[in-house]
Structures are given as C-alpha cells and as structure tokens.
Amino acid sequence: MFLNSVVLVLQEALEAALLISVLLVFSKHYQIKPRWVLVSIGLGSMGALIFALNMALVSEWFDYVGQEVINALIQFSILFLLGLLVLSLSINNPFIKPNTNVIKSNLWIMVCMILLVCLAITREGSEIFIYIGGVINQPSYAQPTLAGSGIGAGIGISAGVLIYYGLLGVTRNKVTAISLSLLSLVGGNMASQAVLLLTQADWLPYSQILWDSSAQIPENSVIGHLLYALIGYEATPSLFQFSAYLGGISLILIFWLLGKLIDVPSTMALDAENTGY
Amino acid sequence: MRSTRVFLIVAILATLTLFNFLAALQGYNSSLNEAEKLFDNQLLDTTKLISSLHPSQHKNSLTHLNDMAYQIWHHNKLLGASSNVQKEPITALHPGFGYANFNGYRWRTLVYFDELQDRWIITAERTDLRFSLAENVIIKAVLPILLGIPLIGFLIWFIVSQGLKPLRDLSDQLKNKQVNDLSPIELPDPQKELEHVIYSINSLIKRLGEALEREKRFTADAAHELRTPISALKIQLHNLKNDPTSGEETFLQLQSGVERMQHLVEQLLSLYRSTPSEFSNNFTPINLYQLAQEVIAEQHLSFEQKHQSLELTGTESLINGDLFSLQTLMQNLLSNANKYTPNNGTIKVSVSNLSQQLDDTPKVYLKIEDSGIGIDPTDYHKIYERFQRLNKKDVAATPGCGLGLTIVRHIVELHGGSIHISPSSFPSGTTFTVLFDGLNK
Numbered sequence: 001m002f003l004n005s006v007v008l009v010l011q012e013a014l015e016a017a018l019l020i021s022v023l024l025v026f027s028k029h030y031q032i033k034p035r036w037v038l039v040s041i042g043l044g045s046m047g048a049l050i051f052a053l054n055m056a057l058v059s060e061w062f063d064y065v066g067q068e069v070i071n072a073l074i075q076f077s078i079l080f081l082l083g084l085l086v087l088s089l090s091i092n093n094p095f096i097k098p099n100t101n102v103i104k105s106n107l108w109i110m111v112c113m114i115l116l117v118c119l120a121i122t123r124e125g126s127e128i129f130i131y132i133g134g135v136i137n138q139p140s141y142a143q144p145t146l147a148g149s150g151i152g153a154g155i156g157i158s159a160g161v162l163i164y165y166g167l168l169g170v171t172r173n174k175v176t177a178i179s180l181s182l183l184s185l186v187g188g189n190m191a192s193q194a195v196l197l198l199t200q201a202d203w204l205p206y207s208q209i210l211w212d213s214s215a216q217i218p219e220n221s222v223i224g225h226l227l228y229a230l231i232g233y234e235a236t237p238s239l240f241q242f243s244a245y246l247g248g249i250s251l252i253l254i255f256w257l258l259g260k261l262i263d264v265p266s267t268m269a270l271d272a273e274n275t276g277y
Numbered sequence: 278m279r280s281t282r283v284f285l286i287v288a289i290l291a292t293l294t295l296f297n298f299l300a301a302l303q304g305y306n307s308s309l310n311e312a313e314k315l316f317d318n319q320l321l322d323t324t325k326l327i328s329s330l331h332p333s334q335h336k337n338s339l340t341h342l343n344d345m346a347y348q349i350w351h352h353n354k355l356l357g358a359s360s361n362v363q364k365e366p367i368t369a370l371h372p373g374f375g376y377a378n379f380n381g382y383r384w385r386t387l388v389y390f391d392e393l394q395d396r397w398i399i400t401a402e403r404t405d406l407r408f409s410l411a412e413n414v415i416i417k418a419v420l421p422i423l424l425g426i427p428l429i430g431f432l433i434w435f436i437v438s439q440g441l442k443p444l445r446d447l448s449d450q451l452k453n454k455q456v457n458d459l460s461p462i463e464l465p466d467p468q469k470e471l472e473h474v475i476y477s478i479n480s481l482i483k484r485l486g487e488a489l490e491r492e493k494r495f496t497a498d499a500a501h502e503l504r505t506p507i508s509a510l511k512i513q514l515h516n517l518k519n520d521p522t523s524g525e526e527t528f529l530q531l532q533s534g535v536e537r538m539q540h541l542v543e544q545l546l547s548l549y550r551s552t553p554s555e556f557s558n559n560f561t562p563i564n565l566y567q568l569a570q571e572v573i574a575e576q577h578l579s580f581e582q583k584h585q586s587l588e589l590t591g592t593e594s595l596i597n598g599d600l601f602s603l604q605t606l607m608q609n610l611l612s613n614a615n616k617y618t619p620n621n622g623t624i625k626v627s628v629s630n631l632s633q634q635l636d637d638t639p640k641v642y643l644k645i646e647d648s649g650i651g652i653d654p655t656d657y658h659k660i661y662e663r664f665q666r667l668n669k670k671d672v673a674a675t676p677g678c679g680l681g682l683t684i685v686r687h688i689v690e691l692h693g694g695s696i697h698i699s700p701s702s703f704p705s706g707t708t709f710t711v712l713f714d715g716l717n718k
Contacts, residue, residue, distance in 0.1 A: 001412070002305065002412055002415075002416060002419075003302075003305070003306075006302060140409065143413075143416055143420075144412055144413075144416050147416050147419055147420055147423055150423045151298045151301060151302065151419070151423060154294045154295075154298045154423070154426065155294070155295055155298045155299065155302075157291070157294075158290075158291040158292070158294040158295035158298070159291075159295060161287055161288065161291035162288070162291050162292065162295065165284070165287075165288050165291075222302070
C-alpha cells in the first residue's frame with residue numbers, strides 16, 4: 001500500500017508541480033504576481049473533490065465510459081489552453097517585443113494559467129482523492145496509504161520547487177527555450193494520455209504497438225512512473241498514442257513560432273503607454 | 278522582489294525533503310528485501326522443526342494454522358498436513374523457495390527434502406500477511422522522517438531568520454536614516470561577512486559627508502570671493518558718479534577689478550573642468566618641454582615687468598596627457614612663482630626624463646623653483662585646499678583667489694602623477710616638483 005500510494009501520488013503531484021513551476025517562471029518573467037497559483041490550486045482542489053465525489057455518476061455517462069471520456073476531454077482542454085498560452089506568451093514576449101500592451105496581455109495570460117492549473121489539479125487531484133478514499137476506510141491500510149501519499153507529495157512538490165528555482169537561475173536566453181521544451185513535453189503527454197483514455201473507452205480503435213520497452217523500464221517501476229510524469233513515458237505505446245504525443249509537442253512549438261510572427265500593433269503599444277504601464 | 282529568506286527556507290526545505298524522502302523510499306525497499314530474507318529463514322526453520330517432529334505431534338500443534346500451511350509427503354503419500362490445504366501437493370516437489378496460489382491467497386512456499394527420513398516437507402506462508410507485517414514495521418521507521426518535515430521546516434525558518442537578522446538590522450538602520458543623518462552605521466557584534474559591507478557603507482557615508490561639507494564651504498567661499506570684487510566695483514562706480522573728474526584713476530581701478538573677477542571666474546571654471554566627473558579625457562602624447570617653452574613665451578611679459586630672471590632647462594620629455602589641462606597646470610605654477618617672487622628674483626624651470634629606477638615605466642618631471650617668499654613647511658598640507666590663502670602679509674597683498682594649486686593638484690591626479698613641495702635651493706623660496714609617467718620614445 002505504501003509504495004502504491006507513493007507512486008500514484010508522486011506521479012500526479014510531479015505532473016502538476018512541473019506545470020506550475022514552468023508557469024510560475026513565465027509569470028515571473030512577464031511580471032505577473034504569483035498569487036494566481038493560490039487561486040488556481042484552491043479552485044482545482046475544489047474541482048477535484050467535486051469530480052471525485054461524483055465519479056460514480058460521471059462513470060455512467062456515455063455508456064459507462066464517462067470517466068475516460070471526461071478525463072480525455074480535460075486533457076485535450078489542457079493541451080488547447082497550453083497552445084493558447086504559448087501563443088499569447090510568444091506574441092507578448094517582453095524580451096523581444098517591449099512595446100506590448102502589458103496589462104491586457106498579462107490579464108489574458110494569467111487567466112490562461114489559472115484555468116490550466118485548475119484543470120490539471122482537478123484531474124490529478126480527483127485520482128488521488130478516489131484512491132485515498134478507497135483505501136482509507138480499511139484501518140490497516142490507512143497508515144501506509146497516508147505515509148506513502150505524504151512521501152509522494154513531498155517528493156513531487158520538492159522537485160517542482162527545485163525545478164522552479166533552477167529555471168530562475170538560468171539565463172534569460174535559455175530559460176524560454178527550456179521552459180518551452182518542458183511545456184511542449186507536457187502538451188505531448190496530455191495528447192498521448194487523452195488518446196489512450198479514448199482508446200480504453202472504445203471511442204478510438206486500437207492501433208498497432210510500436211515498441212515494447214517494459215523489460216528495460218517497466219511502467220510500474222519508480223523510474224517508469226517518474227518518466228511518465230515528466231515525459232509521458234509509455235512502455236508499449238500505440239501508433240495513435242505516439243502520433244498524438246508528437247502532435248501535442250508540435251502544436252505547442254507551432255503556436256510559439258506563430259506568435260513570434262505576429263506583430264503587436266503600434267496602437268496597442270500607445271494604449272499601454274497611456275495607461276501608465 | 279525576491280526574498281532571500283523565503284528562497285533559503287523553501288529551497289533548503291525542498292532539498293532536504295526530496296533527499297530525505299528518496300532515502301526513505303530506498304530504505305523502505307531495502308528493509309522490505311531484508312524482511313523477505315528474514316521471513317524465508319524463519320520459514321526454513323519452521324520447516325526443519327516440522328520435519329523433526331513425530332507425525333503424532335503435528336496434529337496437536339500445527340493442524341489449525343491459518344496464516345501458514347504444510348504438507349509432509351513420502352513416496353507420493355501424504356503423511357500429514359495442516360487443515361487449510363487440499364490433498365494435492367501445494368507446489369511441485371522441487372527443493373527451494375517459490376510461490377503458489379490457493380485458498381484465495383498467494384503463498385510463499387518452501388519445499389524441503391528430509392534425506393534421513395526420506396520425506397518431502399512443503400511449508401507455505403501467506404505473502405500478504407508477511408508483506409503487511411514487514412510494511413508495518415518499516416512504516417514505523419519511515420513515519421518520523423515524514424512527520425519530522427514540519428519540525429525541520431520550523432528549524433530552518435528559525436535558523437535562516439537568525440542568520441539573516443544582522444542583514445535585516447542593517448537594512449532597517451539604513452531605511453530609518455534621516456535625509457541629513459550622516460552618522461556611521463553601528464551594528465553590535467556584526468558577522469564577519471557583514472563587517473566589510475558595514476565598513477564600505479560607513480566609508481561611503483564619511484566620504485559623502487566630507488564631500489557635502491566641502492561643497493558647502495566651496496559655495497560659501499565662492500560667493501564670498503565674488504562678492505569682494507563686486508563690492509569694490511560698486512564703490513568705484515559710486516566714486517565715478519560723485520566725482521566725474523577722477524575718471525582716469527577710477528577707470529584703471531575698475532579695469533583691475535573686472536580683470537580680478539574675470540580671473541576668479543576662469544579659475545572657477547578650470548576647477549570645475551578639472552574635477553574627475555567633468556574631465557573630458559582627451560589624452561595625446563605631449564612634449565612637456567616644448568609646452569613649457571610655449572607657456573613661458575606667453576607669460577614672459579609678467580616676468581619682465583618684475584625684472585625676474587627665468588631659466589628653462591631640460592630635454593624633450595613625452596607624456597600622455599590633456600593639452601589644455603597641462604597648459605593650465607603650468608600657467609598656474611608659473612603665475613604663482615611670478616606673483617610670490619619679488620622683483621629681480623630668479624625662477625628656474627626644468628623638464629626632464631628621470632632615469633628608470635624602480636620599474637619599467639619611465640618618469641618625467643617638471644620642476645619650478647623660485648627665490649620667492651617661500652612657504653612654511655607646517656603649511657604645506659593646507660596649500661592645495663580651495664580658497665586657501667596663507668596668512669602672510671606678502672600673500673594677502675598679492676592678488677589671487679586661492680584656487681590655483683587646487684586646480685594643479687586635480688590635473689596632476691587626473692594624469693596619474695604626483696606633486697611634491699619643498700624649499701628651494703635659494704636662500705628662500707619654494708620648489709614644486711610634478712612627476713608624470715613618461716612615454717617610451
């Protein structure tokens with residue numbers, strides 16, 4: 001129970017912590033106050049609790065594949081929001097385009113970040129709530145489950161904190177490239193997970209397995225779980241999953257490049273000056 | 278703005294948590310493996326014990342086991358077994374440890390062959406119970422690491438806060454300083470790392486105070502110096518108005534007053550230009566000997582009027598310098614020599630390369646020696662101060678504003694040189710020696 005709890009909570013916490021760390025670094029560079037994180041964590045936790053409490057009802061939707069479909073929908077929403085966020089970050093990059101309407105763009109970027117983290121925590125938090133809720137009622141499992149969850153959450157959050165400070169220490173030229181790479185991996189991970197869920201729900205057909213690395217890195221090993229959280233590792237990815245993974249990464253990178261090509265209208269820059277920002 | 282305290286607390290706590298928890302996980306895995314070995318050894322001992330018991334004793338002591346099972350086989354015949362197993366062998370009769378599934382559980386099995394009695398003993402333990410027992414023991418060891426994190430966090434917060442307290446005190450002192458408070462910062466028993474910072478801040482405050490004081494004095498002195506010729510001019514204008522017949526004499530006095538004021542303003546301008554913040558560095562190679570010739574030629578008339586003998590000796594001496602500033606330097610030194618040397622006195626100017634002695638940089642010196650009134654060695658430290666005029670009868674009678682030598686020293690410093698003052702080789706008088714870094718020809 002202990003190890004299962006560690007692995008499950010670590011995987012979910014690390015995924016969320018990685019996303020939050022990278023977004024916090026971006027918000028720091030775009031001079032957005034970090035209070036949005038508290039708002040999104042609060043909203044996300046509430047969402048997770050509500051989602052977990054109604055899981056029985058949700059599961060009955062869409063011919064009893066509601067959980068998979070809704071989770072896949074959340075994953076796609078996260079991917080879509082990531083794309084929009086990256087586009088917005090790229091258009092309003094203060095290092096490249098200093099005459100940007102800071103207040104308007106930052107408000108939109110902040111809303112995007114809140115929604116992203118809120119959705120991610122809702123999905124990942126609900127899984128933790130369901131798991132802990134399921135085992136906590138058995139007294140002999142309570143202690144190992146809580147201890148394992150604590151250790152998993154501690155490792156995930158600590159890794160997130162260190163990633164955040166590590167990224168802050170990187171020079172401005174490199175931090176955008178590293179953060180963008182991490183966000184694109186998160187995007188690829190989301191697309192791949194969504195496709196897997198839809199396949200499990202029979203909404204997508206099974207496709208051929210591209211390779212099997214379960215002998216080298218089993219999915220249920222600690223390293224397997226860590227790699228899953230960081231780069232969306234699958235030991236036996238299907239063709240659809242792998243394509244979705246590459247598609248997710250490409251989407252984020254294309255949105256970034258697209259944003260760099262869009263010029264900020266000079267009137268917006270003037271507005272910014274007039275508003276005193 | 279990033280808080281150092283928050284950064285230190287969060288980063289240290291995150292690092293400790295990460296490595297402690299990873300170590301706890303590693304410890305959990307290792308302990309579980311050790312517990313597995315321990316349970317296997319225990320199973321082996323139990324198996325040997327069963328093997329040594331007489332079949333009649335089995336029924337009394339081992340029949341009603343729940344978390345354990347055993348079978349004793351002899352030539353495919355079941356001699357004895359616990360009540361929780363079927364009549365079939367639990368597992369294949371190959372000696373060693375293994376796993377089997379029965380009664381809805383997974384079991385750890387041991388097949389043991391007793392050669393003396395020609396019997397097979399199979400023993401089995403429920404893996405979930407073994408695991409649960411081991412895990413409960415290990416969790417007891419892991420829990421303090423988990424529960425200790427808030428305490429560690431509190432301790433880190435306390436230690437970091439204590440460590441940064443002097444920095445906070447320093448910051449508070451600086452923040453609470455009044456605009457005109459230039460007293461030094463004082464921290465009781467400062468840390469070694471902060472000592473240097475406090476020393477630097479205090480030095481800065483001291484220099485700032487001195488500079489402010491100097492500026493105040495300068496403004497007052499400049500105002501005073503400007504007021505004196507203006508007052509004289511006003512009196513002379515008044516005289517001219519009241520007595521138009523004194524035209525020629527008053528005109529000459531007025532002209533002298535205006536010239537004096539012009540000189541003062543020019544000196545003020547030179548002083549301003551020779552301050553490091555305003556100095557426009559336009560260094561070119563300059564032959565100091567040739568420059569001395571030119572300046573002497575310009576000022577020759579002043580020396581002739583007083584029938585002074587002026588000698589220039591030396592050789593071509595190249596330095597890297599600003600032409601305008603060096604001209605001002607020479608004009609001021611020669612003007613002083615001219616003013617403070619009586620009629621028929623002697624002034625010697627020499628410019629030459631100094632033989633290389635201490636290092637590779639060649640030196641060039643400019644020496645101006647006069648047979649004038651001289652300066653008391655006790656006053657040497659005063660003469661470079663602004664508006665400083667020595668309290669001597671002859672000095673007071675000579676026109677001047679007391680800025681010349683201040684400007685000279687500024688210019689020397691801007692050229693990285695040094696200036697020295699000493700008595701002259703004449704019975705009375707002063708020698709000014711200026712030393713510059715020369716240029717290799």
